[in-house]
Amino acid sequence: MAATQAGMKRFYTLFAVIAVAGLGVLVYLLTRPATVSIPANVTVQASDTSGFKGYVKGSSTAPVEITEYADYQCPFCQTFATLQMPTIEERLINTGRLRWRYRDFPLSQHSFARVAAHSAACADEQGKYWDQHRRIYEGQSEWASSRNAAPIFRTYARAAGVDLGRYDACMQAGKYAGRIQADQNSGLAAGVSSTPTLMANGRLYQGRFDSDAITKLVDSLARHSTR
């Protein structure tokens, strides 16, 4: 009888362990941020862009405008964004000499590039685009090697002070898939085939990607524009 009681005790202990573990897994799955997939090659509707032509930083009266077509998962774009852009921003954009336009060009071989672009677009809804943009590039090594980057982007959004309820709804709906595609289509039409590609005052830039070279370019274009 004692042996039977001991056996029942062992059984109920094992039963409880499996029950708790199983419930724990289900609760985790129910509460974790859902996986997000942003479709590529969607048909762009007029309402997708509503006049949107990239994310702009700098004075509207700046004599020079550079458009950057970039992919958040591209290592070269990451280096440019984190090492060169702070100087370009300080030296040229903040001084009113240059207006910067960032447009998405997610390459098909980068599985998280489109989700990253969409995450930044959803942060833009709440006025946090550039904050999220910076965090995504700075964290590239973290999320690019992960199995699922969307939850990592969500932590960046939280750190940026984004309302996560609105952010999640935006991501789940794939609200800006058309706008990202429109950016990519405009790049393809302009002859963009790699990232980052810069266009200075509407013309493809073929020079070096460092702040000194960009400064020389801006100075040169500014002189021509004032003549």
Added chain:
Amino acid sequence: MIYRMTAALLSLTGLFISAYLYLYKLGKIGSLACGTGGCETVQLSPWSRVAGVDVALIGVLGYAGLLFWSLAALQPGLAGQRWPAALLAGLAGIGVLFTGYLTYLELFIIHAICRWCVASGFVVLGIFAVALLDLRRLSPARSV
């Protein structure tokens, strides 16, 4: 008793597998952890519903029934009796037949294999096997 205990533990495992698949079907947990991608093909196919009811929900209810009955059969009043084992074997047998039908659909109609469905198939087969062993243990010939 060991057979009924095993049946209860297997039923609990099957219940969690079915609940996982049903939550996926309800769109509550994003994607399924399934290396081949066959799980989503199967779960989103027209054959993932029988008579308008999700197969995963049928699994949840079936395993809940098996769990309830295997736990009830452990209680002192029923422990030495044969008919609870027969009922458990009967319920699990229906589960095995249903799983066989679903496996046929996967192999020959849908042409995709859902690993979680295979796991569930082994679980229900295990319950059926231990229920039969319990029946054998309590057979009149052995009792004499």
